[in-house]
Amino acid sequence: MTRPDLVLLDVNETLSDLTGLQDAFEQVGLPRDDVGGWFAGVLRDGFALTVLGDNPAFAEIATASLRARLSVAGHADPGQPAAEVLARFTALSAHPDVVPGLLAIADTGCRVATLSNGSASVAEALLGGTEAGPVVERYLSVEDAGTWKPAARAYAYALDVLDVVPERTLMVAVHPWDLEGASRAGLRTAWIRRGGGTYPGCFTPPDLEADSFVALAGMLRRT
Incomplete structure (x- = not known):
């Protein structure tokens, strides 16, 4: 890809x-x-x-x-x-791989944003005070989309706000249901395998699979 x-x-x-x-x-x-x-x-x-x-x-x-x-x-x-x-x-910490991984992803030239079924303020509290905070362009919530992921309208809302086409967007999640929704909306997908396991066969396989955000950044650097 x-x-x-x-x-x-x-x-x-x-x-x-x-x-x-x-x-x-x-x-x-x-x-x-x-x-x-x-x-x-x-x-x-x-x-x-x-x-x-x-x-x-x-x-x-x-x-x-x-x-x-x-x-x-x-x-x-x-x-x-x-x-x-x-x-x-609302005061949880990020996984250890997240901050270095997001910095490395941004270093490849990719824009970075979040889209949560929860509040945008929770995502901002999670990352805003870290070294990765400056690389996150927007913190988006389905509260403003009018529907939860994995409904197509949730992803369309994010693409509209960020002015990007679906085929040039990579949705990253640990949840296969989220990636299935994104795939059906035309986005590319990447699965972070927290805890291992195999991807459920009932869903469309993701475009990328990685054990961490650091590993995902390495894959993007090689594309």
Whole structure:
């Protein structure tokens, strides 16, 4: 493939390290290993509401899901502990490969931007204070697109704002469902294999696969 003009990044799990929530879950009486299940449930509910024509706020769904889990865990008033966990969610750190990887990607001449199903402010808080902050051109959210990824309109919104055509854009994510949506919208795709595994056969194979953002930058440099 040719080198893209724009590298468009998913945020949650792709850039941010959700294991940073494990202590917060444990402190409010939830199992440490429930972080992944909680996040998957938030995505499920967001997708369901999107299919029904809504454009739900990520924070509202995340809070509702936490309150439900906290109620089952025995909290009579789950509002405060849910808020404590969400505060930690908005202050997560990036995976170790992200900052050097984004700097290396920008060094290839590619533009860099983010597109999240969550708030743009969360993505900006994640990267804005790092060395990679200056290379991120825009922090975009589906809140302004009117629909969650993987709906085609979410990617079209980002391309319109950034004034780039889909075939010159590389969507990067750890989530195959996100890359499937991007592929169907005409974008090129790159899968970051966090935790290994193989790409699900039910989806269109990505154009690139890499173990880290640093490795992805190396691939782009060679294109």
